[in-house]
Amino acid sequence: MSQQNRYDLLVVGGGINGAGIARDAAGRGLSVLLCEQDDLASHTSSASTKLIHGGLRYLEYKEFGLVRKALQERETLLRAAPHIMWPLRFVMPHMPNLRPAWLIRVGLFLYDHLAKRELLPGSRGIDMRRHAAGAPLVDSIRRGFVYSDGWVDDARLVVLNALDAQEHGADILTRTKLVSARRANGEWQARLQRVDGSTLDVRARALANAAGPWVGEVLHGALGRGAQHGVRLVKGSHIVTKRLFDHDHAYIFQNPDKRIIFAIPYEHDFTLIGTTDVEYRNDPAKVAIDGDETRYLCESINRYFKRKIAPADVCWTYSGVRPLLEEEGADNPSAVTRDYKLELDDGEGAPLLSVFGGKITTFRKLAEEASDMLCRALGSNALTWTAGKPLPGGDIAGARFAPFADDFAKRHAWLPAPLARRYARAYGTRASRLVGNATSLAGLGKEIAPGIYEAELLYLRDAEWATCAQDVLWRRSKLGLHVAPGTLEAETAAIDAWFAAGCATPGLQDALNQGTKVAH
Structure with missing residues (x-):
């Protein structure tokens, strides 16, 4: 202090x-x-759709200043933290009964040119019968468009x-x-x-x-x-299912109610679907998805994908309350600036x-x-x-994550490849502080939960303010999604017990020689 x-x-x-x-x-x-x-x-701030984007749909509400400002920020942010933010291509199937092709082309032209682009490629039309993104979609969809935005671990x-x-x-x-x-x-x-x-x-x-x-x-x-x-409180809810498609593009789907829904590759094995826009008047700390929202998101996806989903296919949900700027005359929550x-x-x-x-x-x-x-x-x-200026861990040469991750894995060849990749992705150049002088998995301390060693918990506690399993499994990471069926409660309890004990394996901190311990 x-x-x-x-x-x-x-x-x-x-x-x-x-x-x-x-x-x-x-x-x-x-x-x-x-x-x-x-x-x-x-x-x-942990309940967004995880996008760094200009907001293509805001052009319909003539929010040109907001879209331009957001588009200008995309590449600034992508350069600042390439380990937690990266470019993402979005596919928009064309539905003639919702928006004419000429209108979409005009919107995408503006989206491409309202701000300077260096990292992100521009938009183009695609033949869904030949593009990989067309394979999971119903056969009636033959045309589409593809454009660029970004992804972020919010x-x-x-x-x-x-x-x-x-x-x-x-x-x-x-x-x-x-x-x-x-x-x-x-x-x-x-x-x-x-x-x-x-x-x-x-x-x-x-x-x-x-x-x-x-x-x-x-x-x-x-x-x-x-x-x-x-502010006007609007609830946005998301659902997560097992992976619905194999390629690395995301989808933006138009709905008959003029709203749009995203389907995004998520955590390797999953698809993130959202979001809803529902007026909210209760405690923001107690927000949660309801049955109507879950059904709405499933039905929105089922209009487009051959493989249909139901509420029973949902692996996880999350909801957040957006504090949108109150405006007169904006009755539709989706239209609020x-x-x-x-x-x-x-x-x-x-x-x-x-x-x-x-x-x-x-x-x-x-x-x-x-x-x-x-x-x-x-x-x-x-x-x-x-x-x-880069954010911590983002000082990666040329903002090129793949070469950095490969180099980190080579320098720590004793780490299992998926763990090395996860450390590089989550912590960027700070991953070396987490690993410290360890030369084997044993050097990272006890494995408190599958794939979670004491060295990582020490780093999250001493450098990133984590105090419990919820912080670790659902905010500093999404490892909670990857636990074996029926084991989440036990893994949560083990991590909470580690935090409650207040200490790691004797000598581990000195052995790692991180030099990152700070008082909060």
């Missing part, structure tokens, strides 16, 4: 926007504290932003909630509460409210203030910045604009810096 718990900036919210703001501001020299009431990315993106913020001097407190904050003597006097009930008093020259679905609750409750803008507004209240010499809306693709730009506003309010002229 900073001296006498005083900071330039207190950031409330450990989702992608909060972590992004903390990183940007800390890199500009501000002393920063971020508090998150749960784990990093434990809500909206929860790891949040963690890497928090990690970079910390490495630029920020303090990150998870499982720590803002209870109250009031302006006094030109600063914010805030009280935080840890999960064990203990409290911590801090002072900050400025406060950033990036609480996502809770932005209004923080304003009206903890801060006792109002705002010019508001995915853009954002930053509201600055500079009263009494203690700035308050509140974030309304946003999407994962534009988080870096949002954080940059937020830090610009906060720096001006605090009298700092620090310059922007994140556009060309």
Whole structure:
């Protein structure tokens, strides 16, 4: 913690926007504290469709500025973390009764040219009878289009932003909630509460409210203030099935209700399908898919694939609440803008910045604009810096993941190939810190659960704020999807027991010689 718990900036919210703001501001020299009431990315920011995209369908709503801004960010992000983000080709089957081909071609032309592209190829028409993506589809689909966007491991993106913020001097407190904050003597006097009930008093020259679905609750409750803008809570749910196709393209399907559904290769063995758009008025922490949403997603897929699916084929589901910027006249949740507004209240010499809306693709730009506003309010002229900087683990030569992964596997030939690939993909260049000086699997410590060794748990605990099996199996990774049938409960219990014990095999930390242990 900073001296006498005083900071330039207190950031409330450990989702992608909060972590992004903390990183940007800390890199500009501000002393920063971020508090998150749960784990990093434990809500909206781990429940996205995992896409870095401009939002092709937003062109129909004339959101040209938002689409352009998002398209400009795609390649910036892909270069920043090529281990957790990579290009993905999308196939759109043509359904003449939904949108005419000329309209799709116009939309794709705009999508290709609204922003400069260097990494991503442009769009083109395809013959579904000859393209690999046509084989799984019903025979009546003969034409289609293919275009480019990107994929991201959303929860790891949040963690890497928090990690970079910390490495630029920020303090990150998870499982720590803002209870109250009031302006006094030109600063914010805030009280935080840890999960064990203990409290911590801090002072900050400025406060950033990036609480996502809770932005209004923080304003009206903890801060006792109002705002010019508001958020509209919309639930988005996804289902995961066993793999429905063998190629590496994703699909974007048009529905008769004008919504679109994605079917995306996921975790090697699965297909991710989503998302829904449902108005939500309950506790964002308790959001879950319902039967109607599951049936809707299955029926949407069954219009296109030869192989039909039913709710019984669903392996896993997840849901999140999107805090969309409230707009007048937008009755359809799908039509509500995915853009954002930053509201600055500079009263009494203690700035308050509140974030309304946003999407994962534009988080870096949002954080940059937020830090610009906060720096001006605090009298700092620090310059922007994140556009060309890699995230932790992303300093991969030429942003080319495949050669890097091959080299990592060769340098650690004793690692089983799938494990070496997973370490490289999840941690990038930081994978070497995890492995340390180990020269055999025994050097990674005990195997706490299949494929999960103590060295990885040590790294996740000491460098990435993991405190339990849920953090490890479902946010820092999706290993929970890969456990053998009937063993998830036992593996969860084993990992939780390791965290509860609070120590690893004696001497393991020294043997690994990572030098990455930090206090949180």
